[in-house]
Amino acid sequence: MANEKQSIRRIDDGLAIDHLDPSVTWKVARLLKLEEHDGRVSLGNRYDSQKLDGGKKGFLKIEGRKLSSYEINLIALVAPNATVNIISGGKIVEKRNVEIPGVLEGIVACANNGCVSNRSTEKFPSKIYYSNGVFRCHYCRHGFYRGDIDL
Amino acid sequence: MVSRDDFVGRDVISIEDFSKQEIDYVLDNAAEIKARMGNYSQRLAGRIMVPIFVEDSTRTVMSTQMAMLRLGGSVVDFDVGKSSFSKGETLEHTFKVIDSYNPDVVVMRHDNDGVAQLAADLIKAPFINCGDGKNFHPTQTFLDLFTIREHRGSIDGLKIAIAGDLMYGRPVHSLAEALGLKYEGCNIKFISPEQLKMPKDLLKRLKTKGAFFSEHDLEDLELIINSGDVDFLYMTRVQRERFPKGPEGDQMYEDVTSRYNLKRNIIKTPKPGFKILHPMPIFNEVARDIDDTEYAHYIPQAGNGPPTRMSLLDLIVV
Numbered sequence: 312m313a314n315e316k317q318s319i320r321r322i323d324d325g326l327a328i329d330h331l332d333p334s335v336t337w338k339v340a341r342l343l344k345l346e347e348h349d350g351r352v353s354l355g356n357r358y359d360s361q362k363l364d365g366g367k368k369g370f371l372k373i374e375g376r377k378l379s380s381y382e383i384n385l386i387a388l389v390a391p392n393a394t395v396n397i398i399s400g401g402k403i404v405e406k407r408n409v410e411i412p413g414v415l416e417g418i419v420a421c422a423n424n425g426c427v428s429n430r431s432t433e434k435f436p437s438k439i440y441y442s443n444g445v446f447r448c449h450y451c452r453h454g455f456y457r458g459d460i461d462l
Numbered sequence: 463m464v465s466r467d468d469f470v471g472r473d474v475i476s477i478e479d480f481s482k483q484e485i486d487y488v489l490d491n492a493a494e495i496k497a498r499m500g501n502y503s504q505r506l507a508g509r510i511m512v513p514i515f516v517e518d519s520t521r522t523v524m525s526t527q528m529a530m531l532r533l534g535g536s537v538v539d540f541d542v543g544k545s546s547f548s549k550g551e552t553l554e555h556t557f558k559v560i561d562s563y564n565p566d567v568v569v570m571r572h573d574n575d576g577v578a579q580l581a582a583d584l585i586k587a588p589f590i591n592c593g594d595g596k597n598f599h600p601t602q603t604f605l606d607l608f609t610i611r612e613h614r615g616s617i618d619g620l621k622i623a624i625a626g627d628l629m630y631g632r633p634v635h636s637l638a639e640a641l642g643l644k645y646e647g648c649n650i651k652f653i654s655p656e657q658l659k660m661p662k663d664l665l666k667r668l669k670t671k672g673a674f675f676s677e678h679d680l681e682d683l684e685l686i687i688n689s690g691d692v693d694f695l696y697m698t699r700v701q702r703e704r705f706p707k708g709p710e711g712d713q714m715y716e717d718v719t720s721r722y723n724l725k726r727n728i729i730k731t732p733k734p735g736f737k738i739l740h741p742m743p744i745f746n747e748v749a750r751d752i753d754d755t756e757y758a759h760y761i762p763q764a765g766n767g768p769p770t771r772m773s774l775l776d777l778i779v780v
Contacts, residue, residue, distance in 0.1 A: 425595050427553065427574040435554055435580070450576030451597055452476065454663045 320353065326378060327396040327403075328371040328386065333357045335389045336369030338462060342385060343371075343378070350375035363392065385418060387411045389462055415439045419462070421448040422455035469777035473582040473589040476598040477636045482644040489608050492766075492773035499532065499769070502776065506535035509566035509779055514581075515592070516542050517573045521742060522592045522601070525767030526569050529775055532768060535566070553577060557584040567779045570594075588778040590771075599632035602741055605770040606637050606696070609763040613737060614693055618646040621733075623686050625653035626698030626722065626747060628660040633741040634698055635664060642673030650675040651692065653683050655718045658704060680721045688731045694759075697724060697740045699747050719746060726751040739763050 331339055336356045345352050351374040360368035378395070386393050387409035397405040417436030421428050428437045428450050438449035447454050464487045477485070495502055511530040515523045527537045560568060561584060568585050570578065571593040578591035578598065593599045611617050620641060624634050638660065641648040650668075652660050652675060659677060668675055678686065686692060700718055705711040723746055724738070737759035740748060744760065752758050 421576075423575055425575045427572075427576040427580055427594075430553075430574060432550065433552055433554065448576060450579045451595070452478075452579075453575070 320351075320372075321401065322351070322353075322372050322374045322398055323401045324399055325350065325372070325374040325376050327398060328373070328390075329368070329394050329396065330360065330362055330392050331369035331371070331390045332363060332392070333365070333367050333369045336371070338389045339369075339386055339393070340371060342389060342462060343373075343376075343382070345371070345373065348373060348376055381412055383407055384409050384412045385415075388415075388419065388457070388460065411441045413441055415441060415446075419446065419460050421451060421453060422446070422459040423448060423451050423453035426451040426453060466777060471588055471780055472778045473591075474600050474774055474778065475578050475582055475589075475591050477600045477603045477640045478643070479600075480644075485604070485607060485640065485644060488604055488770075488773050488777065489611055491777060492604070492608050492770045493612070495772050495776065496766070496769035499772075502533055502772065504534040505776055506530065506533040506566070506779055509533075509535040511535055511537045511775075512560055512563075512565040512568045513537060513540055514542065514560075514568065514570040514572070517571045517593065519571050519592065521764055521767060522571060522599075525764075526590070526592060526601070526771050529768045529771035530567075533772055533775055535775070535779075538565070553580060554584065557581050561585045561587070567775060588780070590774065590778075593632055596630045596632060596635075598636055599741075600636055601767075601771055601774065602633045603636035603640050604774065605763065605766045606633065606739065606741075607640060608770045609739065609759070609766050610694060612766070613735070613759065617641070618648070620645065620648045620694070621692045622648070622694045622696060623651040623653055623683075623692045624696045624698075625680075625683060627658045627700045627704060628652055628654040628698075629658040630701075630704055631698045631741075634696065635661070637696065638664065638668065638675075642668040642675060643671050648674065651678055651682075651686055652676070653678045653680060653686065655680055655700070655722070657714065657718075658700065680718070683722075683724070684728050687729055687736070690731055690733045692733060693736065695724075695736070695738045697738060697744075697748055699743070699745050722747055723749065724752065725749040726755060729755075729757060732757065 333356050353372040356369040357367045383395050388411055393409050395407040396403045416438050419439050420437055426448055440447045445454050464483045530537050565587050567588050569590040569592050570581055573595055575595035575597040578594040582589040591598055591600055628634050641650055702715050705715045736757055738757050740760040742760055742764055
């Protein structure tokens with residue numbers, strides 16, 4: 312364990328996203344478009360975890376990145392158990408749990424293939440409402456669940 | 463307490479957007495208009511309707527346009543086949559351009575689910591959804607409810623069997639929602655082939671709200687009619703395109719249509735006052751020999767299209 316901790320450098324200012332299920336760590340990185348981030352990014356996967364059921368976890372450390380509350384909560388789409396530590400001056404100044412936002416614009420496609428928001432000729436973003444475990448499209452009002460989402 | 467002010471400028475996307483009291487208000491207004499139609503001949507004088515019928519329609523387009531004309535309004539002569547719709551313009555641009563002309567009301571039928579909401583978002587004038595994909599057809603539901611109430615006196619406690627294509631049929635989704643989610647004590651029997659059952663999402667919502675419903679196979683149709691326990695049978699057609707392409711799909715379609723064919727001699731002991739409704743067009747699912755019986759009520763039902771749509775236009779157009 313001591314070696315594992317030393318293998319990832321600490322960050323001074325930015326975010327540490329922890330308690331990711333190892334199967335979604337890369338998905339979270341893609342969701343946050345980390346490939347476009349010009350600061351230092353560390354990704355760890357399959358590290359030991361006391362908290363997650365499988366005993367393994369993933370995490371991300373992102374130097375110099377700030378996220379809005381909305382962006383932080385988007386992480387819940389793929390990693391509902393994640394915690395986000397906001398780091399400043401080398402210290403954790405805020406610890407946040409994530410929850411799926413009530414409105415998702417241009418993030419999740421409607422699960423109804425016949426919905427106008429899935430027409431290839433149209434360019435407007437999807438708009439999906441979320442409440443009590445159910446996603447509902449603003450346009451066709453089709454209801455669907457997290458398992459139906461393809462991110 | 464519902465008043466006319468609650469409707470002014472409103473869009474009509476889905477029946478679910480209206481409370482029971484609001485639906486009753488629309489139906490009361492339709493009854494008044496039907497009884498005294500001449501009194502409304504100048505109600506919308508000087509107002510202009512833009513009709514956008516991208517998907518084929520006969521009854522809905524005609525009765526909606528008649529409703530506007532009977533209220534003294536005008537209808538733009540718009541041929542979708544010669545329009546930018548067929549030239550590949552985006553819907554967003556089309557709706558924004560129509561909005562820039564400041565119409566007084568826009569009505570539309572389109573083959574994509576959710577287009578109605580997109581149009582309503584982009585067009586300031588009141589918008590009426592006349593059918594979007596397999597989604598909603600609220601004006602049909604208003605006229606269905608009007609017909610039921612006109613014949614039966616009330617909608618609460620209604621016992622109805624709804625048969626045919628329940629998966630893709632727009633009218634049956636909206637009707638089931640209204641009866642199951644808005645009115646009290648209705649009992650709905652859904653009768654369909656296995657491939658065309660009511661969508662699970664809708665059944666779940668009905669169940670959550672405590673609506674009374676049951677699902678049946680086509681073979682139960684005769685038994686349900688003759689149980690003497692249903693006020694109405696709402697028939698819908700089953701279309702060939704709902705089955706897989708090729709010989710296997712042909713066989714499935716033939717199998718269903720051979721079992722889904724309501725004939726006069728099947729109806730033996732229905733409930734007194736029993737009526738058959740259908741959003742039309744009717745193909746083989748209702749035999750022609752039923753047309754002349756006391757049970758056939760689909761022509762008067764269609765005839766309620768103009769006054770019901772007049773009621774909506776009267777209430778929402780500024």
